[in-house]
Each structure stands twice: as C-alpha cells, then as structure tokens.
Amino acid sequence: MAEDKLERRLAAILAADIAGYSRLMGEDEEGTLRDLRAVDEEVLSPQTAQHQGRIFKRMGDGFLAEFPSVVEAMRCALAIQGDMAARAAASPGARKLAFRIGVHLGDVIADRGDVFGDGVNVAARLQALAEPGGICVHRSVRNEVRDRLPVRFVDMGEIEVKNIARPIRAFRVALDGVEAGTRAAPGRKPKFALPAIAAALLVFVGLAVAAFWLSGAPRPDTTTDPAGAGKRSIAILPFANVSGDSEQDYFADGLSDGLITQLTGLSGLFVIARGSVLPYKGKTVSPQTVARDLGVRYVLEGSVRKSQDRLRISANLVEAETAQQIWAKQFDRRLSDIFTVQDEVINEIVGALAVELTSAEAAELKRIPTANLEAYDWYLRAEAQSYYVVDATTQGRALAAYDKAIALDPSFADAYAGYARTSAQIWLTVSDQVLSATVARKRAYEAAGKALELDPNNARAFAALAVFQLADGRHDDAIASVRRAAALNPGEAEAKANLALVLAYSGELDEAVSAIAQAMRLNPKPQPGFLQVAGIVHTLAGKYELARTELETVAAAFPASESTREYLAACYAALGQTGEAHKLSDFLTNYPFANLAAFRNLYTGLFRNPSDLARYLSLLAKAGIPEWPLDYRGNEQARIRGEALATLTVGRGWQGITTFKRGETAPFFLQVTKDFRAAYRGANTFLTGLARIENDQLCLQFEASFRGHWQCGAVYADKSAGLDYALVLPDTLRFFSVK
Structure with a gap:
C-alpha cells in the first residue's frame, strides 16, 4: 500500500x-x-x-x-x-x-x-x-x-x-x-436611523440618560401637595453603599429604587421620581437642601452594607422644614430577609406620615416579587444596566441579566416586564447589534404578555405594549394601556409622561399638556431624555415657546442629538426664527435620514390626525429640511419611468455605493427577481423582502429594516458618482450600475 x-x-x-x-x-x-x-x-x-x-x-x-x-x-x-x-x-x-x-x-x-x-x-x-x-x-x-x-x-x-x-x-x-463578545453585530444602520420616533417613545421604557440638573424647573410647594390635596410629599435619596465594594452599588441602588417604585403606587403619597434624586448619589447634602430643591416635606436617606449572606440597612426619615427626625432604624438581617426589611421600612413611612392605604394598596405592598434571591440579585443587576444609560452595551448586559433572573425563577413577572422594556428599547433605537428589529419586537411582545399573565397589574408591561400599539397606529389601544399603567402607579412620573405622549400623538392635546405638567411636577429635576419628551409634547400641542426652552436645554447637554435638533428646528420655524432653524437643518441634512420623505413615511400612522402630521411636516419644511436625502434633486428629464424602470429593475442586479452621510459611503448590491422578490446586501447586512413598481417609483420592503415600512423612490440617470444611476429612497441615497 x-x-x-x-x-x-x-x-x-x-x-x-x-x-x-x-x-x-x-x-x-x-x-x-x-x-x-x-x-x-x-x-x-x-x-x-x-x-x-x-x-x-x-x-x-x-x-x-x-x-x-x-x-x-x-x-x-x-x-x-x-x-x-x-x-x-x-x-x-x-x-x-x-x-x-x-x-x-x-x-x-x-x-x-x-x-x-x-x-x-x-x-x-x-x-x-x-x-x-x-x-x-x-x-x-x-x-x-x-x-x-x-x-x-x-x-x-x-x-x-x-x-x-x-x-x-x-x-x-x-x-x-x-x-465581539459583548454584542452581536450583524448589520449596519445609518447613525440617524429612526431618530425622533425613538426619542419620543423611549420614555415608555424608562429612558434616563446621565442625570442632569435643570435650573428654573417648576417645583412643587413644600407644604401642600402639588398633585392632589391631602398627600404627603417625600423624596427617597439613593441609599449609600457602605460595603467597601463598588461592585455592590447596584444592590444599594436597587433597594432605594424599589422603595420609590412601591411608594409611588400609593395614592396618598407624592413621591419624587428616581431621576430627580439621582444627582444626590454619593454626595453629602442636608435634608433641608433636598427638600428645598425638590419641593418636598419629608426626606428618607439610608445606607446598606451587604456582606455574603448578611445585610445591615440603616434608614432615617426627616421632616425637613423643622429638621425633626421622625424615625431612624437599623436592620441587621440575613440577605433572605430583604423583602421583609423593605416592607418594614415602607410600613414605618406609611405609619409615620399617617398615609391611609386602600385594600388593594395594602395587598400590593405584601406582594413578594420572587422567592428566589439569586433571581432577584440578577434582576437588580439588570435594572442597574437598563435604566440609567441606554446604549447597546447596557442593553445587551441587561437582557442577559434579566434572562438569568427568568431562568432562575420562570414565574418572576417583573423580570419579564424588564426584558420587555429593554427589548422595546432595542426595537426603538434599531440596535441591531444586540437584536434584530424583528426579534426585538417579538421578544418584547412575548415577555410583556408573560408578565401580564403572571401579574395582571404589571404597569411596566402595559407601558411596553403601548410602544408598539402607538407605533402601529392603534391609538385607542395605546391610550388604554398607558391609562392602565398610570392608574396602577398614580405617583409615577414616567407613567404620566407616557400618557402625555400617547395623547399628544392621538390629537388629545389639552389633556396631553395637563399630563406632562403632572409628570414634570413629579420629576422637578428631569434628565435630558425626560425633558425631551416634554419638549415633543409641547411642540405637538403648539406650545412652541415652552418647547423651545426645554429642547434648548436638552441640546446644550447633548449637542449631537439629531432628534432634539429636529423638534427644535420645528419650534424655531413656528416662532419665526428662520435663521436658527436653518442652522439646525444644515446640520441635519448631513444625515440622509433627515428628509421630509422619511419623516412622512415613519410618522404616518403615529399621528392619529393627518392634519397634525401635515402641520408638523410643514414646520420642518419651513425650517429647511429637504424633501429627499442629502437634499438630492434629480433631473426630471433624466428620470427613469414606466417600462424603462421595469426593464432596468426586474431580473437585474444593481451594484454601487450607499451614502450614509456626506462623504461616508459603503458598497451595496440589490437584486429584484421576476416575481418581485428583493435581496439586498450591504457592507455588513443581508436582507430579503419584496419589491414593486408604483407611480414610476421603485418600492422596497424588508421586514428587518425601517421597521417593515415600504419605501418608495425615484431612479435617475446620474453619473455624478462615477456610476450610471441614482436610487433616491427615504432612508438614504444610492448610486449604482446595472450588472
């Protein structure tokens, strides 16, 4: 051999x-x-x-x-x-x-x-x-x-x-x-993808970027209830982590956040939103200063030491005006007693402030979210990732941590609701490097449904569902969902903001303005994301001066925020400040997504009343936003129409470059078969979908892109980029030759 x-x-x-x-x-x-x-x-x-x-x-x-x-x-x-x-x-x-x-x-x-x-x-x-x-x-x-x-x-x-x-x-x-290893990254999207819708709807899922002091914000009265007679006003400061291990910060944050969440569900209390107390984290500040800043009468401060299976929690409730200590207590317990300690702290607050509970509120306070402490620990880790900063890194980590909590306790409703909220964030921000839009939407729906199956009164699950109901144009369903969430959390600032936003897009403008005012009173030092929602609501309601002030504050904190600039440009146009409006539109037109065709495509359905959408688009046009990407204006004499467009398209392959931003391009290949199936490959993306020719335009639909919207645009003979043709769709500008 x-x-x-x-x-x-x-x-x-x-x-x-x-x-x-x-x-x-x-x-x-x-x-x-x-x-x-x-x-x-x-x-x-x-x-x-x-x-x-x-x-x-x-x-x-x-x-x-x-x-x-x-x-x-x-x-x-x-x-x-x-x-x-x-x-x-x-x-x-x-x-x-x-x-x-x-x-x-x-x-x-x-x-x-x-x-x-x-x-x-x-x-x-x-x-x-x-x-x-x-x-x-x-x-x-x-x-x-x-x-x-x-x-x-x-x-x-x-x-x-x-x-x-x-x-x-x-x-x-x-x-x-x-x-790789922190996030999957199968596809590239233009940086400007879905800007204003994402920014507008993110409040549903708890957006709170980099805590931020807003000087001059309206503050509630310190002696009377700003949201209803007879309520007691209180701020829960972030609990200090005194474990000597910064890795345990999430646990201390989770304890104070949990108290805020439970107390906002009590109709007899006015509780400051967590975003407004965040700036005090790690700072030494007197209760009187906090009360004066936030407009409350009572302040709760505390600390937590976690060591293996032992807990030491200290809490101190102060009546700020008189500096009188209402009560102070230290709890030395096993970690397994964490929910018992929370109950005791809440009962102390309720008793000290003489808050009368309804039978439903009393029953809800006794509810234990999970009997599995390891699952609860992973849930707190997820919350720390998903609430304070929203980006692909924290989204991926949050999903993984919620996932572990669910695996440890498949009956943990709050973990499913958190998973739904984060998946909705991913869908809204088109974070395809974490999940594709299709998968994120499916996962969010399923997780929210499971949360409500386990806990029919889960407010966060209702809020997540409202994201998709509003985006799908199901305004009545969205209103019902956010009203239910607000009723379940009468003192929750986000719930009021959710309601305001849905009402604004649904054309209920007076009630929307009232709801956002209540939200702002609950969150007197709002973060930029929260403040932007107020700016959007006021823009849609025609309160342009107020909206301009709010959006200018957000723009100062985040000067590169395209969505803030979009709404601010509309406000400037409405107020006749055309010079300021055009400065913003000049910046926005660097991004191919910033055009009227794209906004019209995405916002149709989001606005219940076509007249409201037409008014908003007219303001953007007045601000100088172009009709098509990068202000492309094709030569109508060179436009490809009728049979010539069909011949150029059907059964052919187009190869060329996609323009993501002025001076920034990437290769693409598009093929449309004889049965009008479409396949698109970008530098790092492969999509399959449908095509049609309608009104002398090529229309494409990819389920995993542009949230499944059809996009239609014209084709021109154009050799300006060294190729033969230009395809002008709402999402971007593509130059190509036929292969």
Whole structure:
C-alpha cells in the first residue's frame, strides 16, 4: 500500500469551543447534547460550508475548521457568533451555548484528512483567549482582513501562551465599534436611523440618560401637595453603599429604587421620581437642601452594607422644614430577609406620615416579587444596566441579566416586564447589534404578555405594549394601556409622561399638556431624555415657546442629538426664527435620514390626525429640511419611468455605493427577481423582502429594516458618482450600475 504523502500548506484555521461546557453537561447532559447537535446542524456546519471551509476535527465541546481563504474564515466566525447571539436572544430563559472562537493564518501539515502543526495550535490558544461570544485572532489574520472586511480590532498585545515558543500578538475582534463578545453585530444602520420616533417613545421604557440638573424647573410647594390635596410629599435619596465594594452599588441602588417604585403606587403619597434624586448619589447634602430643591416635606436617606449572606440597612426619615427626625432604624438581617426589611421600612413611612392605604394598596405592598434571591440579585443587576444609560452595551448586559433572573425563577413577572422594556428599547433605537428589529419586537411582545399573565397589574408591561400599539397606529389601544399603567402607579412620573405622549400623538392635546405638567411636577429635576419628551409634547400641542426652552436645554447637554435638533428646528420655524432653524437643518441634512420623505413615511400612522402630521411636516419644511436625502434633486428629464424602470429593475442586479452621510459611503448590491422578490446586501447586512413598481417609483420592503415600512423612490440617470444611476429612497441615497 502506498504511503500517504504529508502535505504542508498555508491555511486559515478556526478553532471554537463552548464556554462552560462541563457545567452545562453537569446540569443537563442530555439537554446540552441535544442543543449542541441542533447548533451543529443549523449553524456550524452550514456556515462553515457556505464560507468554503471544512471541519476536520470535532471535540465534545468544539471543533476545528480549515479555510483556503482567511477572509472567508473571518466571515464564518462573525456569522457563527451573530447566529448564536440571535438564537440566544430569541429564547429568554433557555439554556445558552456560547462559543469562544480563535482564528489564525499559518503553516499547517495535512495528513489523512487531519491537520496538524503550529497553525492549529496557535488557533486553539487564541480561542482560549476569547470571551464567550467573542473572537480572538492572530496578527496575521488582522493584517490580511482589515482592509477587506468592515471589522475593527482591539490590540491585546504580546501574549505568552502554553506550548508556543514565542509570544503571539493577539487582537480581539470588534464590529462597527462594538467588541465581539459583548454584542452581536450583524448589520449596519445609518447613525440617524429612526431618530425622533425613538426619542419620543423611549420614555415608555424608562429612558434616563446621565442625570442632569435643570435650573428654573417648576417645583412643587413644600407644604401642600402639588398633585392632589391631602398627600404627603417625600423624596427617597439613593441609599449609600457602605460595603467597601463598588461592585455592590447596584444592590444599594436597587433597594432605594424599589422603595420609590412601591411608594409611588400609593395614592396618598407624592413621591419624587428616581431621576430627580439621582444627582444626590454619593454626595453629602442636608435634608433641608433636598427638600428645598425638590419641593418636598419629608426626606428618607439610608445606607446598606451587604456582606455574603448578611445585610445591615440603616434608614432615617426627616421632616425637613423643622429638621425633626421622625424615625431612624437599623436592620441587621440575613440577605433572605430583604423583602421583609423593605416592607418594614415602607410600613414605618406609611405609619409615620399617617398615609391611609386602600385594600388593594395594602395587598400590593405584601406582594413578594420572587422567592428566589439569586433571581432577584440578577434582576437588580439588570435594572442597574437598563435604566440609567441606554446604549447597546447596557442593553445587551441587561437582557442577559434579566434572562438569568427568568431562568432562575420562570414565574418572576417583573423580570419579564424588564426584558420587555429593554427589548422595546432595542426595537426603538434599531440596535441591531444586540437584536434584530424583528426579534426585538417579538421578544418584547412575548415577555410583556408573560408578565401580564403572571401579574395582571404589571404597569411596566402595559407601558411596553403601548410602544408598539402607538407605533402601529392603534391609538385607542395605546391610550388604554398607558391609562392602565398610570392608574396602577398614580405617583409615577414616567407613567404620566407616557400618557402625555400617547395623547399628544392621538390629537388629545389639552389633556396631553395637563399630563406632562403632572409628570414634570413629579420629576422637578428631569434628565435630558425626560425633558425631551416634554419638549415633543409641547411642540405637538403648539406650545412652541415652552418647547423651545426645554429642547434648548436638552441640546446644550447633548449637542449631537439629531432628534432634539429636529423638534427644535420645528419650534424655531413656528416662532419665526428662520435663521436658527436653518442652522439646525444644515446640520441635519448631513444625515440622509433627515428628509421630509422619511419623516412622512415613519410618522404616518403615529399621528392619529393627518392634519397634525401635515402641520408638523410643514414646520420642518419651513425650517429647511429637504424633501429627499442629502437634499438630492434629480433631473426630471433624466428620470427613469414606466417600462424603462421595469426593464432596468426586474431580473437585474444593481451594484454601487450607499451614502450614509456626506462623504461616508459603503458598497451595496440589490437584486429584484421576476416575481418581485428583493435581496439586498450591504457592507455588513443581508436582507430579503419584496419589491414593486408604483407611480414610476421603485418600492422596497424588508421586514428587518425601517421597521417593515415600504419605501418608495425615484431612479435617475446620474453619473455624478462615477456610476450610471441614482436610487433616491427615504432612508438614504444610492448610486449604482446595472450588472
């Protein structure tokens, strides 16, 4: 028998293994093997084959694959991690398999179908350096693909690894500025995507960016109730973490936030919103100063020390005007008594202030959110991520923490409601690097429904549902949902703001103004996100002077906020300040999304009354917002119409560049089949959907883009970009040639 010849060659090697495989097998051996088999059949094998690779070795917890192209190996790694992130996000509470992936380009030896050598060994060591869900590559890979793929790399330096003679230069992979392993990043969206709708609706899901003092904000009277006669007004300051471990801040924040949430549900109390007390965190300030700033009579301050399974909680209630201490108490308990301690603190407050409880309020105060303390701990971690800052990093972390809470206690209604809120945030902000819009919407609906199944009085779940009801043009349903949320939390500032926003878009402008005034009294030092909602409500209601003041304050805090500039430009136009309006519109027109066609497309349905939408769009037009992206004005003599448009489109492929911003482009390919199926590939995006030709325009619909809206635009013969044609759709401007 002839001896097999050893073959030495250059190859790209992908090494992958499952994080925590031994633990998963210990918890559920058969279930883990079934999951692994499904992942292999649905993700690993298909993606490897699609990218011209070959799996040459399988282990119980991973595999090794060889690729003739390092670019394809990198694409395969990104696709696997993107698919795994989507699978994990689609099943909250389920067991998750997370891969670590290493990629190396080096010399290998092939023998009888197997592959050996340093090229394989280095890939395996790089895999061990990756985070779960992440990718780590050798310098050789970085050098080859950095100009071929839209991928960013984070230098990890020279690292010594086992059984490799010399240190290796390793790089962690990031995509669109997002490190793999913290967020999946399957697609790129223009920075300006869905600006004002997202900004307007985010209050539903608890937006509170970087706490911020608003000088001159209206303040409630310190001696009388600003929201109803007979109520006692109180501010709950953030509890101090005195554990000596900053990692425990989330627990102290969760304790004070929990007290605020429970107390706002009492009709006899006026409780300042958590956003307005946040600026006092970590500061030494007298109760009198707090009372004067926030316009309350009583102030509760406290501290918490958490050490293993022991808790020490101190609380002090002060009547600010007289500086009289109403009561002070220290609780030394086991961690398992956390809910009992919260109940005792609330009962002390209720008793000291002589608050009369209804039977329903008394029953709600006795409700324990979960009997599983580990689930509650993960819930508090999620809350710390999802409330104070809203971005893709915190969204991803929040979902993971809520998910763990749900897995530990599948009957934890508040965790499902939090998952729904964060998923709605992701859908609103089009954070496709966390979840696709389609998956985020589905997950939010399912989680909110589960929360209400477990707790029919869960206000946060009603608020999350209202996001989609309003966006879908179901105004009556949205109003019913936010009214229910407000009734369940009569002292909740966000609930009042939610109600105001829905009423404003529904054309109930007088009631909307009244509701936002109540919200502002409950939140006298609002954060920019909250204040922006007030500015939007007042703009829609025609209170332009008030809206301008609010939006100018937000713009000063966040000068790059496109959505703030949009509404502020409308206010300036309404007030006749055309110079100021045009300064803002000049900035906005750098972004292809800032055009009347896009706003008309997105806002139709959001506004119940077409006349309200027409009035708002007329203000944007007066402010100088163009009709089409980047103020493109096609030559009507060169416009492609009728049969010529059909011939150019159907059964053809268009290849060219997409303009995301002035001077910023990326390649794209669009194909429309004879049965009007559409496929679109961008630099980092692949979409399938539908097409049609209507009124001499090409119309496209992709479920995972633009929230499923149809987009229609004209095609012009235009060689200004060195190509043959221009496609002008509301979302952006594309130049192309036909292939």
